[in-house]
Amino acid sequence: MSDDLLGRHRSVLPDWLALYYEEPIEITHGEGRHVWDSDGNRYLDFFGGILTTMTAHALPEVTKAVSEQAGRIVHSSTLYLNRQMVELAERVAQLSGIPNARVFFTTSGTEANDTALLLATAHRRSNTVLAMRNSYHGRSFSSVGVTGNRGWSPTSLSPLQTHYVHGGVRTRGPFAALDDYDFVAACVDDLKDVLGHTRPPAALIAEPIQGVGGFTSPPDGLYAAFREVLHERGVLWISDEVQTGWGRTGEHFWGWQAHGRSGPPDMLTFAKGIGNGMSIGGVVARAEIMNCLDANSISTFGGTQITMAAGLANLTYLLEHDLQGNARRVGGLLIERLRAAAAQVPAVREVRGRGLMIGIELTRPGTDEADPAAASAVLEAARAGGLLIGKGGGHDTSALRIAPPLSLNVAEAEEGAAILERALRSTL
Structure with missing residues (x-):
């Protein structure tokens, strides 16, 4: 250079x-x-x-959409109606599998997970969160506080009380020698034991496949088994789809669908691929959860016209091809x-x-x-x-x-x- x-x-x-x-x-x-x-x-x-x-x-379809939108208007904030944001939200809500879904756009996966944690803790009136060992959820203060990977956790200080459970890594840890059925059973027992020693948690946040953790994953069905335990106690399930979403795993459009026998998560977060390089993240949640906040909020750069135009073109290309x-x-x-x-x-x-x-x-x-x-x-x-x-x-x-x-x-x-x-x- x-x-x-x-x-x-x-x-x-x-x-x-x-x-x-x-x-x-x-x-x-x-x-x-x-x-x-x-x-x-x-x-x-x-x-x-x-x-x-x-x-x-x-990708020509995306670069054309971005160029054409840039020639009209790039940004206006969420204080004004935004046709592109509404259109992309409609498509994401329908694809999410979450009933009566609402979508909030952010600029990154970190911000999406941060928002999901805010919603969960406000809805449940609890700052206790369950997370997976070896996980990564972003670099903000709250998302670092639920990251179970020492290499990406620069501080132990956190606004959240986080408890880490087993299951994100199939071939390491105390249950690695078990077959899949017994592995899931042991992880569920571990979850129940943790729940018996903590204040009622707001949510479990989990990546279906752990990205920064080295693309590790549990046996299919683990999070469905977790969901059954959590649902009995009113604990929410947040599926962090920042890396697994949009069909990357091939077998499913969302990573949670490998664990879907108990239905979709209460919330899912997304980012990365949907913008094909443009800064798009977001949260999908049931309306009762998304609407639980009792203070004003906006997103200055979440859902700008130019990023939404890119997301719409990219999603269309992905589905049509x-x-x-x-x-x-x-x-x-x-x-x-x-x-x-x-x-x-x-x-x-x-x-x-x-x-x-x-x-x-x-x-x-x-x-x-x-x-x-x-x-x-x-x-x-x-x-x-x-x-x-x-x-x-x-x-x-x-x-x-x-x-x-x-x-x-x-x-x-x-x-x-x-x-x-x-x-x-x-x-x-």
């Missing part, structure tokens, strides 16, 4: 603002499933701006290809996930000890080979995170898997 952008970054931005790679890159433009850096290098993008470029880079089905088909091929490659690499503890949301956990060979240095090395090698991926995990960031745009085709999946296989073999 001729103008020393990295040095300028370090001189004016926080030290804790993480950058990937020993030599960080500046991404200047993208198209489809590819991006280019300021040195002209081309990469296959398997991380999509942290699962945010959900359909494709520079069956990107959920594509995630199921291409994601299934990709995960099997990666499992075959990983079988020859002793440092790979597990390849997990569904659809186009895949995690590869790395450990020191012959142990369950996390190996974050190995994850960083594979990240570097993949980049050198022309592939961008992410990393995460609740055990010292030792999981690789793979989440391409949902329009990924078979040839690109094969190309990315081959690059990643070479990166694994060359570094581990």
Whole structure:
């Protein structure tokens, strides 16, 4: 970088603002499933701006909608009627599965979860919250207070009293050796035990698949079993769909639907992919919950005309092109290809996930000890080979995170898997 952008970054931005790679890159433009850096290098993008470029880079339908809306009006706030916001809310409410749903738009997943916690605690008149171990829900004061991942929790101070329960990670912890049926039963018993020792909680907040935690998940049906226990006590269920929503898992449109035998959650939160890069987040809740606040509120930047135009165009494209089905088909091929490659690499503890949301956990060979240095090395090698991926995990960031745009085709999946296989073999 001729103008020393990295040095300028370090001189004016926080030290804790993480950058990937020993030599960080500046991404200047993208198209489809590819991006280019300021040195002209081309990469296959398997991380999509942290699962945010959900359909494709520079998707014509979205860029056209944004351009046309920018030529009319960009923003007016929620103090005025907003046709685009109403239209997107109608579609999201219908897709959510929540009866008599109301939708509130925010600018991010953090703000969406923050709002859901406000609604739950106000509705239930309790500041006690249940959350999952290894979870991540954002970087605001309240969302950090329900994040069960030490690496992303910079303070123990919180306006909430949070109790963490088992179940978000299937292959670690005290119940890992149990079969799925007994695992769920043990986690339900743990939940009941926690409930017996706490003030009545407002809600359980849970990611159906833990994103920052390394794409870990419980057996299907765990949150349905939790819901039955919670419902008896009036405790709300908030499904954090910031990373799992909009069909990314392939099998379901929402992550909660893998646990849906007891019906939809009381609230769900969303963000990231719906804007395809534009800042959209939100909460869907039953009307009685959404309307429980007894003070005025607005959202200055939540639901602006330009972001809503992008969301409408992006959602239309996703549905009309069956990107959920594509995630199921291409994601299934990709995960099997990666499992075959990983079988020859002793440092790979597990390849997990569904659809186009895949995690590869790395450990020191012959142990369950996390190996974050190995994850960083594979990240570097993949980049050198022309592939961008992410990393995460609740055990010292030792999981690789793979989440391409949902329009990924078979040839690109094969190309990315081959690059990643070479990166694994060359570094581990």
